[in-house]
Amino acid sequence: MTLIAGVDEAGKGPVIGPMCVGGVLTTDVGRLKKLGVDDSKKLTPKKRERLSEQIRNIADKTFVLEVSAAQIDEFRKVITMNEVMVICFAKVLKELKPEFAYLDAADVKPERFGRLVGEKYGHKIEMISEHHADQKYPVVSAASIIAKVKRDALVKELSMKMGLSIGSGYPSDPKTKRFLEDWIHTHKEFPSFVRKSWKTVSKYGKSN
Numbered sequence: 196m197t198l199i200a201g202v203d204e205a206g207k208g209p210v211i212g213p214m215c216v217g218g219v220l221t222t223d224v225g226r227l228k229k230l231g232v233d234d235s236k237k238l239t240p241k242k243r244e245r246l247s248e249q250i251r252n253i254a255d256k257t258f259v260l261e262v263s264a265a266q267i268d269e270f271r272k273v274i275t276m277n278e279v280m281v282i283c284f285a286k287v288l289k290e291l292k293p294e295f296a297y298l299d300a301a302d303v304k305p306e307r308f309g310r311l312v313g314e315k316y317g318h319k320i321e322m323i324s325e326h327h328a329d330q331k332y333p334v335v336s337a338a339s340i341i342a343k344v345k346r347d348a349l350v351k352e353l354s355m356k357m358g359l360s361i362g363s364g365y366p367s368d369p370k371t372k373r374f375l376e377d378w379i380h381t382h383k384e385f386p387s388f389v390r391k392s393w394k395t396v397s398k399y400g401k402s403n
Contacts, residue, residue: 196222198255200293201334202284204301205235205342207276210393211364211371212350213263216280217342218287220256224333227253232336234329235343247344250337258290259345264390271392277302284308285315295321297335299328353388366395375399 199221206214221227230249238246251257260283270279280301288296302308309324325331329339354361362370378385379399385391 198222198292198294199224199334200288200291200296201298201328201332201336201338202287202296203299203329203335203339203342204280204283205339205346206364207280207301208366209364209371210366210375210390210395211264211361212353212388213261213346214267214283215342215346215349216260216262216283216287217338217340217345218258218260218291219250219254219334219337219341220291220293221254221334221337223253227333227337230337232333232340234327234336235339238340240347243340243344243347246337247341250341254337256291257341258287259341260287260290261345261349263388265387267390268392277308281308281311281315284312285317288312288316288318292318293320296323297328297332298322298324299335299339300324300326357386366393 200218202216202218204214204216206212227250230246232246232250235243262283267279284298298309298312300308305324305326309322312324313322328335350361350364359374360370361374362368364371375389376399385396389396
């Protein structure tokens with residue numbers, strides 16, 4: 196039976212919090228399909244959480260790579276965000292060790308993304324790298340779900356730790372905007388969980 200992996204990210208774009216890259220390994224994609232997995236953005240938080248638990252129970256292996264805001268900022272001093280994504284996807288594949296992989300391409304050119312991830316991974320396996328792979332392939336949908344659930348949990352932990360509402364962490368979220376505005380008015384710099392390399396941050400004043 197073929198070991199098939201799906202890899203997808205959650206949190207590439209937010210200005211607050213980590214990015215999570217999820218990977219699911221299975222020999223039975225049909226079981227995942229029967230769960231009703233879908234692109235995580237189309238599911239309610241409760242359904243995502245329930246499916247995440249079910250996915251972990253039936254998959255051969257799952258793995259979520261957490262990349263903090265501070266790590267992203269450090270990476271971006273020397274490489275592009277696309278290069279960061281290649282490194283992260285390859286790292287997830289190294290954990291899963293599949294024989295075949297589906298990737299939700301994090302590059303405008305999906306074929307290039309697949310090639311670069313394959314080179315970084317260092318093992319010859321067949322890979323399909325496509326945009327919206329989380330809508331086409333159940334194993335990528337499953338990876339999307341576990342990544343999103345993990346990121347949401349980490350953002351919620353941050354909010355509770357700070358005792359403040361930070362919203363979803365996306366630049367367009369009014370709660371996130373308000374948090375950034377209020378924080379910079381009362382502090383000299385943003386905390387480590389804010390991505391200071393994001394252009395969004397510069398409009399709020401001093402960021403580092």
